[in-house]
Amino acid sequence: MENTINEQTTHQVITPEQFLEHYQGHRRLTRKVIEAFPEKEFFNYSVGGMRPFSEMVKELFAIAVPGLTEIVSENTSEFDEHRDYGTTKAEFLQKWDQDTDEINTLWKQISVERFQEVIKLFGQYEGTVLSNLQYFVDNEIHHRGQGYVYLRALDIEPPFFYDRS
């Protein structure tokens, strides 16, 4: 598998490994945004009647590992963005870091041939594995951008958008 991918590297727009690193880079930035929120405001603050950032993070949790588990196992599961992850930022960050490892493990089980396969994620989102994985990343960027506005409105400087370290 490794060899197959490497041999194709010069003709790949993006390799599965690069896609994973791109996703994890964005996840590192989102982690910094969680850290930047004051404890209370992470759970209570919002603008324009929207959800607090903790609720958006719950949505990200509901997508990442459950979605990848379904792609790898090919067993349909229920989408549930209201699971309980605790009441402190520390608990959310611990879950975040667990997911980082699980995402790495699961991603490596998706062969390059599967990205163009059509699936119906959570029994409802029909599209290629590729388009579903792109949605995981895009949706995280979208909500994190909203978190940036919350931080600015709280007079807190968000991390640089290009910092994926």
Place this chain on the structure above:
Amino acid sequence: MENTINEQTTHQVITPEQFLEHYQGHRRLTRKVIEAFPEKEFFNYSVGGMRPFSEMVKELFAIAVPGLTEIVSENTSEFDEHRDYGTTKAEFLQKWDQDTDEINTLWKQISVERFQEVIKLFGQYEGTVLSNLQYFVDNEIHHRGQGYVYLRALDIEPPFFYDRS
């Protein structure tokens, strides 16, 4: 060229054509967000001391066609997000639609082999053609997510995130 790409399709994580369609799908959504803003608020409204949405769109204009022109021509140009595109939403939307066509024309001139090539965009952003193009899309999603908060704070319902029609 067309044949080369098509023969590889089953083993491509994403083809250049799919990447372009993904980008244009996001651009169609951003266009809906521009349309959703009231005329005055597009240029004047913001939250948390941030830029109005029109200024973010100017940044998107400064990246998309100038960036692709540089990738295709391999001539370095200056990054300038303060160009004048007029003072009405209609003028911004006209520029948006012109760019849609130009992006299609330019993108088709980037061969699949070039995505892994290292460049220094605008003389300063070093990375692969791939990582630069990913930045174009990600940066647009990021700022558009901020535009969603502005709309919500203005009591305006933004378009559905998944609507790329």
